[in-house]
Amino acid sequence: MIEKEKVIVLIGPTAVGKTNASIELANRFNGEIISGDSMQIYKRMDIGTAKITREEMEGIPHHLLDIKDPRESFSVADFQELVRKNISEIHSRGKIPLIVGGTGLYIQSVLYDYQFTDTPGDEDYRKELEAELEKNGPDWLHGKLLRIDPVSASNIHPNNTRRVIRALEIYHCTGKRMAEFQASQSKELQYNAAIIGLTMDREKLYERINLRVDMMMTQGLLEEVKELYDEGVRNVQSVQAIGYKELYEYLDGLIGLERAKENLKQNSRRYAKRQLTWFRNKMDVAWFDMTDENRHSEIIEDISEFIAGKLQLKSNK
Structure with a gap:
């Protein structure tokens, strides 16, 4: 060993x-x-x-x-x-x-x-979220995550928009919350x-x-x-x-x-x-x-x- x-x-x-x-x-x-x-x-x-x-x-x-x-x-x-x-x-x-x-x-x-490479992504959806962020601000985007995945939302600051977008993207691609990926x-x-x-x-x-x-x-x-x-x-x-x-x-x-x-x-x-x-x-x-x-x-x-x-x-x- x-x-x-x-x-x-x-x-x-x-x-x-x-x-x-x-x-x-x-x-x-x-x-x-x-x-x-x-x-x-x-x-x-x-x-x-x-x-x-x-x-x-x-x-x-x-x-x-x-x-x-x-x-x-x-x-x-x-x-x-x-x-x-x-x-x-x-x-x-x-x-x-x-x-x-x-x-x-x-x-x-x-x-x-x-294993970060295993986590799926969707570039078009990410761009869509970035446009929503530009229009509505970080608190609005964080609220969207809070409704879908309250556990991840409680661990991610609203201003950490990159991670908020990532968590939303994972859910969009798989139907699984970020915490479920981390648990696996x-x-x-x-x-x-x-x-x-x-x-x-x-x-x-x-x-x-x-x-x-x-x-x-x-x-x-x-x-x-x-x-x-x-x-x-x-x-x-x-x-x-x-x-x-x-x-x-x-x-x-x-x-x-x-x-x-x-x-x-x-x-x-x-x-x-x-x-x-x-x-x-x-x-x-x-x-x-x-x-x-x-x-x-x-x-x-x-x-x-x-x-x-x-x-x-x-x-x-």
């Missing part, structure tokens, strides 16, 4: 503290980090995606950051292919891959045997994986999200978004991300800046809730509660012990 490659996976909602924890774990286990975030792949979208800075990396190699122009599209299948290649390359260097992020479907596609995929892990989830008391998490949004605005999020806006980057996947969409509405003159900030906070809180629901329902996760900041070192120690035991790895500490 071929031995499966070892992978550490660190997941959790936005603002829970994955970045700091990932650096500590990578240092302990001689790791290289692969971003598991569907928006951090885009260049010049740093503040709004909470991308790790060069200083925060502490010299640890990071992969899948800044690999696409904001006008380019990027699919789950693209992500799966690139991450699996990264995993093999990292192992070839005698290091341990550490996937870190919050985009559930993307990470799941790597860990399990997702292999449940066996492709890797020897230790899947760690970070969680936190909801009130504290929401407080951290609100503070993070205020900090992003101070750091220049509006200027970052305005650069893309002024270049005419719109109606593409990248600027449908939370943090960009809300400020585009402000720049379009549809809402005031304070309303845009409040919308950004609210959408981020809702996203965090959806992330937690996804991870709890779809993956076999060992959860660690990060609420008590005074216990941070102790919790990292507990996580390290879990990883060492699960993957038979030695910790550097």
Whole structure:
């Protein structure tokens, strides 16, 4: 029997503290980090995606950051292919891959045997849906999916129009909902994986999200978004991300800046809730509660012990 490659996976909602924890774990286990975030792949979208800075990396190699122009599209299948290649390359260097992020479907596609090529498509119907999107907007299209496939609709943000269209297309072609296709995929892990989830008391998490949004605005999020806006980057996947969409509405003159900030906070809180629901329902996760900041070192120690035991790895500490 071929031995499966070892992978550490660190997941959790936005603002829970994955970045700091990932650096500590990578240092302990001689790791290289692969971003598991569907928006951090885009260049010049740093503040709004909470991308790790060069200083925060502490010299640890990071992969899948800044690999696409904001006008380019990027699919789950693209992500799966690139991450699996990264995993093999990292192992070839005698290091341990550490996937870190919050985009559930993307990470799941790597860990399990997702066969994207088997999923049927209909280009004419897709174009029809794109025309409907242009005419009626993302909420209308998401409502259409909600009526047909409420499970998928609850897991796909209305602004992720590409995935909304994909879910509608699958149903149109087969009469099956997207969840039924996902259920038929292999449940066996492709890797020897230790899947760690970070969680936190909801009130504290929401407080951290609100503070993070205020900090992003101070750091220049509006200027970052305005650069893309002024270049005419719109109606593409990248600027449908939370943090960009809300400020585009402000720049379009549809809402005031304070309303845009409040919308950004609210959408981020809702996203965090959806992330937690996804991870709890779809993956076999060992959860660690990060609420008590005074216990941070102790919790990292507990996580390290879990990883060492699960993957038979030695910790550097």
